[in-house]
Amino acid sequence: MIIGTAGHIDHGKTALVKALTGVDADRLPEEKRRGITIDLGFAPLSLEGIGTVGVIDVPGHEDFVRSMVVGASGIDLGLLVVAADEGVMPQTREHLQILNLLRIPRIVVALTKSDLVDEEWLGLVRAEVLAIFEESNLRLPPVVACSSRTGAGLPDLRRMLSERLSSGPRRAGDDVFRMPVDRAFTIRGTGTVVTGTVWSGELAADATVVVLPARRKARTRRIEQHGETTAVARAGARTAIALAGVELTEVKRGSVVVTNDRWQSTSVLEAVVSIDAAAGAHLTPRTQLRLHAGAAEVGARLVSAQRESLSGWAALVRVTTDAPLVLRGGERFVLRLPAPVRTIGGGVVIDPYARRRPLPQLVGNLEALCTSAASRLEYILHAAGTRGIRESDIPVRVGCAPAQVHDLIERSGAYRGVHNLFAPVAVEQVMATVRRIIAEYEIKSPLALGVPARTLREGLRVDEELADIAIREMEQDGEIESYGPLIRRSGWAPSPSAHDLEASNHLAHDICAAEQEPPSVGELVSRYGSSVPALLRFLERQGRIVQVETDRYYDSGALEAMTSKLKSELVPGKVYVPAQLRDVLGFSRKYLIPFLEYCDRKGITERRGDGRVLRDTAGVLLDSSRAHS
Ligand SMILES: Nc1nc2c(ncn2[C@@H]2O[C@H](COP(=O)(O)OP(=O)(O)OP(=O)(O)O)[C@@H](O)[C@H]2O)c(=O)[nH]1
Ligand SMILES: [Mg+2]
Numbered sequence: 001m002i003i004g005t006a007g008h009i010d011h012g013k014t015a016l017v018k019a020l021t022g023v024d025a026d027r028l029p030e031e032k033r034r035g036i037t038i039d040l041g042f043a044p045l046s047l048e049g050i051g052t053v054g055v056i057d058v059p060g061h062e063d064f065v066r067s068m069v070v071g072a073s074g075i076d077l078g079l080l081v082v083a084a085d086e087g088v089m090p091q092t093r094e095h096l097q098i099l100n101l102l103r104i105p106r107i108v109v110a111l112t113k114s115d116l117v118d119e120e121w122l123g124l125v126r127a128e129v130l131a132i133f134e135e136s137n138l139r140l141p142p143v144v145a146c147s148s149r150t151g152a153g154l155p156d157l158r159r160m161l162s163e164r165l166s167s168g169p170r171r172a173g174d175d176v177f178r179m180p181v182d183r184a185f186t187i188r189g190t191g192t193v194v195t196g197t198v199w200s201g202e203l204a205a206d207a208t209v210v211v212l213p214a215r216r217k218a219r220t221r222r223i224e225q226h227g228e229t230t231a232v233a234r235a236g237a238r239t240a241i242a243l244a245g246v247e248l249t250e251v252k253r254g255s256v257v258v259t260n261d262r263w264q265s266t267s268v269l270e271a272v273v274s275i276d277a278a279a280g281a282h283l284t285p286r287t288q289l290r291l292h293a294g295a296a297e298v299g300a301r302l303v304s305a306q307r308e309s310l311s312g313w314a315a316l317v318r319v320t321t322d323a324p325l326v327l328r329g330g331e332r333f334v335l336r337l338p339a340p341v342r343t344i345g346g347g348v349v350i351d352p353y354a355r356r357r358p359l360p361q362l363v364g365n366l367e368a369l370c371t372s373a374a375s376r377l378e379y380i381l382h383a384a385g386t387r388g389i390r391e392s393d394i395p396v397r398v399g400c401a402p403a404q405v406h407d408l409i410e411r412s413g414a415y416r417g418v419h420n421l422f423a424p425v426a427v428e429q430v431m432a433t434v435r436r437i438i439a440e441y442e443i444k445s446p447l448a449l450g451v452p453a454r455t456l457r458e459g460l461r462v463d464e465e466l467a468d469i470a471i472r473e474m475e476q477d478g479e480i481e482s483y484g485p486l487i488r489r490s491g492w493a494p495s496p497s498a499h500d501l502e503a504s505n506h507l508a509h510d511i512c513a514a515e516q517e518p519p520s521v522g523e524l525v526s527r528y529g530s531s532v533p534a535l536l537r538f539l540e541r542q543g544r545i546v547q548v549e550t551d552r553y554y555d556s557g558a559l560e561a562m563t564s565k566l567k568s569e570l571v572p573g574k575v576y577v578p579a580q581l582r583d584v585l586g587f588s589r590k591y592l593i594p595f596l597e598y599c600d601r602k603g604i605t606e607r608r609g610d611g612r613v614l615r616d617t618a619g620v621l622l623d624s625s626r627a628h629s
Helices: 013-021 029-034 062-072 090-101 119-135 154-165 366-371 373-387 391-399 402-412 424-444 453-460 464-476 498-513 521-528 532-541 556-569 578-585 589-602 624-628
Strands: 002-006 041-047 051-057 077-083 107-112 143-145 178-187 191-197 208-212 216-225 238-244 256-258 265-275 289-293 296-304 314-326 332-337 342-351 420-422 480-483 486-489 545-549 552-555 605-608 611-614
Touching (some): 002 090, 013 077, 077 154, 090 332, 107 119, 107 154, 119 143, 143 154, 208 238, 265 332, 289 314, 373 391, 391 420, 424 464, 453 486, 498 532, 498 552, 532 552, 545 556, 556 589, 578 611
Parallel strands (some): 002 051
Antiparallel strands (some): 191 238, 208 216, 265 314, 289 332
């Protein structure tokens, strides 16, 4: 577990860490010279009943609040240090605001330098400290008076830290691995080393990791937690990882070490933010802000779905950042104004992989979105519409342990494709389109038996996966059915109008009257109009006409007579050339060849060189030459 200090400059944070751990966390020469903390310091603290916890010492100087945010991100307990002689000062408030924005689950106040004041004064400062918690509607913290100089109160403080750390939320080990890098350096003979707090999951030594946003693959050579080599890095401990295959420049502070390939860096996200009333009133979509998340800090701008200003209340916004960063659903971040520099608010990541799209209508309330993975999944699914979301993205995108994914999906009612998930509304939308396309087709082609499946799918203009789901659902509901390559309303039968019936009778009549030499489809179209092809298919389905060539239908009676004649006139086994067949059948070459090809297809005749041979009814070739051999 990790404790992070917080508090105004010179209030005794580093001295307190030294008094508790024996470690001087101010390691930089400049820190020694100026007597202030500039960058994060680290020390292991052994606590009774808890074991070793990591302590991150942060600077109090107002110029280094950005480092304080890095130090405070992902800690389990915030140790707010207030010097008893000075009381609450600007960075006491700002650091507390940051601990609150990051929803650090536990806060303990150390009222240090107690050796410099008397009891009465101490009581006043204690009341002043509690008042700033009250102002922010925060649960009142334990306040422990102590002195790093005399050691007074330190045993009480240790006890209080143990007590607080032994209850409350714990990190899940069975989660995706992530470690934001807060320091990177090279050690001669070892190479690149990164340090940080493992936020979630586990990492084995000799594993392959990815460093984001650089997207560098690297191998973990060695892992140390609290200064000791370990085979597995576990969540919630200060960790140093020696990495092979990555340059120091690629793992700056703000990088993130991950193992699961579903982590991506992003620069467009949707979030619920709240901003101070005073700052929010002047905020526009052009205002450049600094966004602090984990150990990363990037420039950011906010666009709100609501037209009103963002002041004083929470709103769903789209955040665009000027550099990629790694985020997870449900995670907290801090927003600061660059000039004059100050913390103005913060937010919760709702969808780290948002797109530049109009902000969707909100489903669920803001509070639920911030605190519940189920609400975020519902929101993200809804916002993704017919594009859907990748199921494998859920642990990172929504922010839940992989083991929870199945349950969340069940609860969301989402439809599962091969890779993607779709909101019920997206599926319903596609179903509505299916209905519309089929209905339109029925009107346009009343004689058709259904919509060709390909035409339907093209008309849907969505992913195959989603089209499959909608069609399958509608088939299961018995609303539509497949009919060969066609899809139609269940039980659909073509319903010719009186006009269609009359027109089809004309066609049938013309074809019948022409006997062996019927008009082509083209001729019929010019005679009766563009509905002819559909009417012909209708007559064909009724068995009244037969398609002999692409462009020509025959009356079925006439065709029957023609094939009978062929069968009775030809001597089985004998080869007839077309000229002979024309004499037998008595019609011109233009009709003869397509008719013979039709007979070949039907197995009545078979082609032999230039000529034809008659087959018997069973389709066995009556070939005398073969029969006799
Ligand atoms: N009398 C007294 N002096 C203290 C105590 N704790 C710290 N100091 C002194 O206060 C000064 C500041 O202490 P630091 O621990 O460096 O303060 P800090 O909060 O770490 O300062 P920054 O990191 O720069 O924000 C030093 O001169 C310390 O010796 C204490 O308990 N009693
Ligand atoms: Mg310090």
